[in-house]
Amino acid sequence: MKLYGYFRSSAAYRVRIALALKGLEYENIAVNLKPGISEQKSGEYLAVNPQGRVPFFTDGDVAISQSPAILEYLEETYSDVPLLPKGAVDRAVVRQLASLIGCDIHPLQNLSVLQRLKGEFGADTDAASDWVRHWVTEGFSAFETLITDTAGTYCFGDTVTLADVYLVPQLYNARRYETPLEAFPEIVRIDAACNALDAFRFAAPEQQPDAPAL
Amino acid sequence: MKLYGYFRSSAAYRVRIALALKGLEYENIAVNLKPGISEQKSGEYLAVNPQGRVPFFTDGDVAISQSPAILEYLEETYSDVPLLPKGAVDRAVVRQLASLIGCDIHPLQNLSVLQRLKGEFGADTDAASDWVRHWVTEGFSAFETLITDTAGTYCFGDTVTLADVYLVPQLYNARRYETPLEAFPEIVRIDAACNALDAFRFAAPEQQPDAPAL
Incomplete structure (x- = not known):
């Protein structure tokens, strides 16, 4: 298996978490998305993935882009450590949180x-960060409300699910853009519980080979 | 079953198509998203769905928001007319297109x-439409490339799948924003093939009770 990703891409980060939780070994191939470098637009990468995006995942002859499709594929193919619960209704609840x-x-x-x-709109860095914080705050408000009914140790009961796999990278981004988190105590608590697990720690951006040295 | 939607919401449109393809009867409850009316923010609707978004779907006691979660629930629960192929790899290809x-x-x-x-950025209607056309054109370019390898009559072979369920509402929106489509002959062809089917016709925005009279 190969995962083409970028340390700070939250969609790649989701896939890294799932692979680690399932105990699957893979080759991590860094594609530098940094503006001005933009390896995702290089001929070399476009020959691998014409979409020019990460993550891109291969498993032998199988090649998949789009993290939701990769995660469902891993779920169906490597089911020893499931990341979705069993019943259709519970699965819908988890997928709702992920979506x-x-x-x-x-x-x-x-x-x-x-x-x-x-x-196009002349946004400066502050305005772009405000834009991020707006959507994170609005989405997290809904997420915090929904998990009031479903959370145990993690977003859905006491077992890690895809909801957690999506949440932790999003919280990493929320912090990167200095989003106030006081209104989201459950989200912050669950993030900490996840990050106490090896799989989440190994998948973290700062642990990736392409992350800049601290 | 009840579907809270809006005639022009493409996420609700997806769910309408899937319900029609699967032959499932449901009550269609219109939530007027029109700016200035914004019924989705009314106390009455927030009591039903605190997220204040459509679609929102109920099946007896089950209540689900987020169209990807609703569609996977329908797929797992009402499988007589499947919208995903059988093998994990084929399913990944279809989910990749949908995502x-x-x-x-x-x-x-x-x-x-x-x-x-x-x-926030003072975009006028033209600039906002340009924004839409940019993302549609970029995404459709990737989609058109991907379906070169997979399409038959529809996006994935000769059977309707979730890829078509996502594509047709997106093409409706692309046209609404006058996106040039000359570069996407396969997408346009498949859209026409889908719209020849009753399920897609019944689910179309202009067929909904909340659509304005022509």
């Missing part, structure tokens, strides 16, 4: 979106 | 995003 982050928050704070805000 | 639209395109052209572009 709230994957569709309502994360796409709006993607690097390409912030670059376009700056380029 | 490309659900994560990379649709969230960026949501009404709340366009309103914020206008409110």
Whole structure:
């Protein structure tokens, strides 16, 4: 297995967490998304993944982009450590939490979106950060409400699920953009519980080979 | 079953298509998202769905928001007419296509995003439409490339899948924002093939009770 990613891409970070939780070994291939370097637009990378995005995942002959598709594939193929509960209703609850982050928050704070805000609308760094904080705060408010009914140690009961796999990278980004978190005590508590686990620690951005030295 | 939606919400449109393809009857409850009316923020609707978004779906006691979660729930619960193929690899391909639209395109052209572009960055209607066209064009370019390898009559072979369920509402939106489509002949062809089917026709925005009279 190979994972093309970037230490700070939260979609790649999700896949790293899932692979680590499932105990799967993979080759981590860094694609530097940093503006001005943009290896994702190089001919070399586009030959691997014509979409020019990360994460991109291969498992032998199988090649998949899009983290939700990669995560469902891992779930169906490597089910020893499941990240979805068993019943359809419980699975819907977990997927609802994952989608709230994957569709309502994360796409709006993607690097390409912030670059376009700056380029087309003259947003400065502060305005772009405000934009991120707005969507994170709105999405986290909904997330915090939903997990009031479902959380145990983690977002859904006492077992790690895809909801946690999505949450932790989003919280990393929320902190990066200095989003106030006082209104989200459950989210902050669950993030800490997850980060006490080896799989989450190994998957963290600062643990990746392409992260800059501290 | 009840579906809280809005005729022009493409996430609600996806769920309508899936329900129709699966032959499931439901009560269609219109929530008027039109700026200035914004029924989704009313106390009455927030009592139903505290997230204040559509679609929101109930099936007896089960209540789910987020269209990807609703669609996977329908797939697991009402499997007579499957919208995902059988093998994990084929399923990953279809989910990859669905996510490309659900994560990379649709969230960026949501009404709340366009309103914020206008409110915070002074975007006029033309600039907001340009923003939509940019993300649609970029996403469709990737989608058109991917389906070159997978399409038959529909996005994945000759059977309708979730990829088509996501594509048709996105194309409706692309047209609404007058996105040039000449570069996407396969997408346009598949959209026409889908719209020849009753399920897609019944689910179309203009067929909904809350659509304005022509």
